[in-house]
Amino acid sequence: MNEFPIERAKQLKPKPDPKTLVFGHNFTDYMFLMNYDAGQGWHDGRIVPYGPLQLDPSTMVFHYAQEVFEGMKAYRRPDGGVQLFRPMDNVRRLNDSCERLCIPALPEDVALDAIKALVKVEEDWVPSEPGTSLYIRPFIIATDASLGVHASHSYLFCVICCPVGAYYKEGINPVRIYVENEDVRAVRGGTGYTKCGGNYAASIRAGERAEGQGYAQVLWLDGVERKYIEEVGSMNVMFKVDGKVITPKLTGSVLPGITRRSCLELMRHWGMDVEERLITAQELFDAAKAGKLEEAWGTGTAAVVSPVGEMGWNDEHAVINGGAIGALTQKLYDTLTGIQWGTLEDPYGWTVRV
Amino acid sequence: MNEFPIERAKQLKPKPDPKTLVFGHNFTDYMFLMNYDAGQGWHDGRIVPYGPLQLDPSTMVFHYAQEVFEGMKAYRRPDGGVQLFRPMDNVRRLNDSCERLCIPALPEDVALDAIKALVKVEEDWVPSEPGTSLYIRPFIIATDASLGVHASHSYLFCVICCPVGAYYKEGINPVRIYVENEDVRAVRGGTGYTKCGGNYAASIRAGERAEGQGYAQVLWLDGVERKYIEEVGSMNVMFKVDGKVITPKLTGSVLPGITRRSCLELMRHWGMDVEERLITAQELFDAAKAGKLEEAWGTGTAAVVSPVGEMGWNDEHAVINGGAIGALTQKLYDTLTGIQWGTLEDPYGWTVRV
Missing domain, CATH: 3.20.10.10 (D-amino Acid Aminotransferase, subunit A, domain 2)
Structure with missing residues (x-):
């Protein structure tokens, strides 16, 4: 298991009411970040307080959309434990997306361990009401600060999480x-x-x-x-x-x-x-x-x-x-x-x- | 002509050597910004010192690439003046892109005046060596800080500029x-x-x-x-x-x-x-x-x-x-x-x- 340094947040956020959660709006206290630089590969995986990214306006992702993402969930078990569903499938698909978008592949074990480590840190954010879960959004963006259409030489891999309410609050309606x-x-x-x-x-x-x-x-x-x-x-x-x-x-x-x-x-x-x-x-x-x-x-x-x-x-x-x-x-x-x-x-x- | 407030930079950058310019790397002292918010429309057009954008990691542009751009140039005339080439065509095409990407259209006159005002402020950055010009990159990114695939309710229109060298330094080679x-x-x-x-x-x-x-x-x-x-x-x-x-x-x-x-x-x-x-x-x-x-x-x-x-x-x-x-x-x-x-x-x- 890969280990990642954790920069602790000064203050934790209050947890939102799991009954009124709106999808994709309430993010947790931490995020995972890892950088890629040509010649250096993926490096400096770390867990840091959730917060804004600061990017030059010329950054490639704003212009040429060299970006890929995944979507997955962490679930609260009846025994209080937390589990993921086929997470390696998400990691592999992320790398398939990378290949098409000319983004360097993530080492699979590092990516999986990153997701697990972040969920572990944010375990208290996994809600336990029926149908609720912690949504996990891994994504990669091209970060070269220059114009010109080519594959970026630098990237940011980021994982953020948000608790989400039951998809079907009032029964499953077709x-x-x-x-x-x-x-x-x-x-x-x-x-x-x-x-x-x-x-x-x-x-x-x-x-x-x-x-x-x-x-x-x-x-x-x-x-x-x-x-x-x-x-x-x-x-x-x-x-x-x-x-x-x-x-x-x-x-x-x-x-x-x-x-x-x-x-x-x-x-x-x-x-x-x-x-x-x-x-x-x-x-x-x-x-x-x-x-x-x-x-x-x-x-x-x-x-x-x-x-x-x-x-x-x-x-x-x-x-x-x-x-x-x-x-x-x-x-x-x-x-x-x-x-x-x-x-x-x-x-x-x-x-x-x- | 629409007028925009200008926030002056504390210090101006040294101009790069026009003989060794690399495309899309040297940005000028200022950029144009304008925001869109649902219910309010496009508002607060302004010229501010060139600098990083601060965006929440959940911002839509990082995930769903709701983003459009344009490319155009300002040219130094033999009489020392500066001119644009068919700039309204770029503005109209930007709005055509917006329509397809579900981004609210820019008022054409405001967009054109924004580009002109920024180039006016950055007039000294327009190089005069043969074949050189000031490249202008207007772009729009979706700025809603939430996940979920839909049209964003907020956007940023940004214009940045960089002097560019002659495309054909050693004659036109096929x-x-x-x-x-x-x-x-x-x-x-x-x-x-x-x-x-x-x-x-x-x-x-x-x-x-x-x-x-x-x-x-x-x-x-x-x-x-x-x-x-x-x-x-x-x-x-x-x-x-x-x-x-x-x-x-x-x-x-x-x-x-x-x-x-x-x-x-x-x-x-x-x-x-x-x-x-x-x-x-x-x-x-x-x-x-x-x-x-x-x-x-x-x-x-x-x-x-x-x-x-x-x-x-x-x-x-x-x-x-x-x-x-x-x-x-x-x-x-x-x-x-x-x-x-x-x-x-x-x-x-x-x-x-x-």
Whole structure:
């Protein structure tokens, strides 16, 4: 286990009320920082009081968005312990993002130990109310203070945390989603399979537009043929059609979600027929018309599983399972959250105690 | 003309030697800042001493790359005056980028006056050696200090400047470029027509790879069919084939360059046959083989015009005009730089005195 120096904060913040937490607003007392400099590699991993970054206005991240991030959670177990869910998968995906964005890879063990060490220091910030957790945001930004488009020679790896409330405060309510015909989130050969800032920047307009029309999320189409569905908002998406589960395959423009992978592994473990393949929007609306679109749900770290109750596309509308959560969606949610919070056994070795 | 308060610097920096300037490294004494807050709009435009930005680590620009920028120059005229080149075109394009990235538009007159006011304050920084200029970088970053993918409610508009040396110190040497088959820079429906950070982040890997193989720039193919050429590095690209000039049309994934537009307008003014259309890489290599690819050049603010002497694509190689700059490329360069630096008359109303 790598050890990191800790600079103690002069004063700790009061903990916010876990019942009224808003996602991504209340940050903890400390953060993890580590620098990269060409010729020196990643160095000086350290835990310091949470506080502002001071950056020259010419810093590359402000201009060319050479930046990647991850999202994960620490969960409070019934026995009072704290655990992470498949954290090495996040570290590996962060490095996959780095490779595409021309950012030097993090040593995997250092990155994992950094996350564990920070969560350990912030253990009191992991809430224990049902459905709450400590959200962890590792990210890397290019810090060269000069203009000119090239790979930066210096970077900052930073990990921040914030306690987050239950995603479903009033029970799991299925959402309405909308097939986006105009804006494209990603294309094969681009950065779609990474968690880089540019993917999210490109997605904002369509998301705001959908929200303005009463939809919770956008269902993205592929950028080449504009007919295959890819993701829903910033989640992966799955469908149960005529007894079989289908989900878009990882073509390079789809994020390889860790919740996605976990759902697929669970269902295969349950002996279900699961297919990763190209899926057209037309196929889904046809299945809905034929009464065969039984369930639909998004998967992601924030919601775990988010049932879809209705899909819109041009003038077509499809209501799924009468707008209610389906049995499989519910089973996936119960199983995954059970393993994550430690109320169910973890036969897969997915959880890591801190 | 909008007026802005100026906070004076305690000490001014020594000016760097204009003969050894490196692009994008030496910033001037002041910068322009203006804030946006929801409900309040853009407010508090001001000129302040150049210095670091202090931002919470959760600030949106670090995570979701909601950021756009522009690039332009101030030129020292032979009569000692300073002028800008089509600055309103940059302001309008910045707002086009804003629209796609869901950033509130800048009032055009305020943005233009901000740039003029800053250049006025920094007039002594505009170098006068041949080919030198003051590079101006306006940019906008999302400043909400919270996670969650949505349009930020607050932004910072910032303008910084740096004197830059002559792009061609030892005469104009044509460059070698390479057709990129794997990575894609942009796709229709995405953000390719904007100057947002994500486009540049996506382009870095291929650029570094090309450089490692002895090429100066990547020639990008379209993201859909992977056969139409789009841009070269971060420049637009033009070709003279059998007496006719062709350039990729603006399909949504190509940046509408201001130097591109100026070249097209000049050539049409000269009575030349100029076509904006889809161009396959195959067509160019076929033309080269038939001895009809007469000239090729990139266009952009930094280089103005950058002649291409050789193109590589898989195992094919095409040498253009014996690797030397062509007559038309040279004429465009001479005319544009003449107008920009004020050594030629500006019959088009492109220049704006500061």
